[in-house]
Amino acid sequence: MKTHIVGEVMNGDVVCASRETSSQEVLRLLNRHRIRALPVVDPDDKVVGVVSGTDLARGRPARTRTGRGRRFPLPGLRRSTRGSAATAVGELMTSPAVTVHPEQRVSDAARMMERHRVDRLPVVDEEDRIIGIATRRDLLRCFVRTDEEVRRQVIEEALPGALGLASGGVTVSVRDGMVVLDGCLPRRSDIPSVIRSTWRVDGVVGVVNHLEFEGDGCRPWPHGESP
Structure with missing residues (x-):
């Protein structure tokens, strides 16, 4: 990256x-x-x-x-x-x-x-x-980059770099440099790695985390906790 x-x-x-x-x-x-x-x-x-x-x-x-x-x-x-x-x-x-x-x-x-x-x-x-x-x-x-350029780099580089695999299961949207992450990950510990990796992408001004982790079905990140 x-x-x-x-x-x-x-x-x-x-x-x-x-x-x-x-x-x-x-x-x-x-x-x-x-x-x-x-x-x-x-x-x-x-x-x-x-x-x-x-x-x-x-x-x-x-x-x-x-x-x-x-x-x-x-x-x-x-x-x-x-x-x-x-x-x-x-x-x-x-x-x-x-x-x-x-x-x-x-x-x-x-x-x-x-x-x-x-x-x-x-x-x-x-x-x-x-x-x-x-x-x-x-x-x-x-930082003179389009939202689509930022989104593409998050999907193609940041997510695979953090998870060690394809980004399937995570939906990425970007507006004015603000990245929103949605989806379900296999492990709870994957969530902070994904967020840190996303922050490293040039042009990202903020990350909104809507990711969940698997357990008894997908569960949201505990309210009030930050990765």
Whole structure:
């Protein structure tokens, strides 16, 4: 089953700032490159935060973010280090930054964006050095698929991969990326495997489980339980 990863869609040409970069310089960079935010890096190109136009507008001291994303030298890296009397980025940036690894799945990165309410993620190596940037638009390119394409991949790849056999007995319908699974499976333990495998298909935004398992006839998945 083809699964897209962040390294396949990221942009390797990244505009960065340092902690000492002035707010005026960051604003100039945002306007010049028509972007909403940029990573803040230390002298070793390690990501220490992110600064956005909203941060500059608020003009308040640095705030912290709960939680921590996973962290993965960059040709053409452009960093502004010009200081000024204005507030330095280190006082305004959001830290720590939510970052992703190039080998993470695009679907996982998209969920991180949604969870943290951001529209771009710095991509870093195993030493937290920046190697690219992944925007919401970059990730969405992988999800431009018809419902029929998603349905076909669930039937032809996800279900056989989870069950080790043909998908007979399971009915799959898809609408706007939402997959509905109906049918009866031989074993209760098959149900969570099928759901996990379906979630891995690019373009799936949700899974509705109506699957049942055999016993004294088919029985629905116990109410309130999740696989």
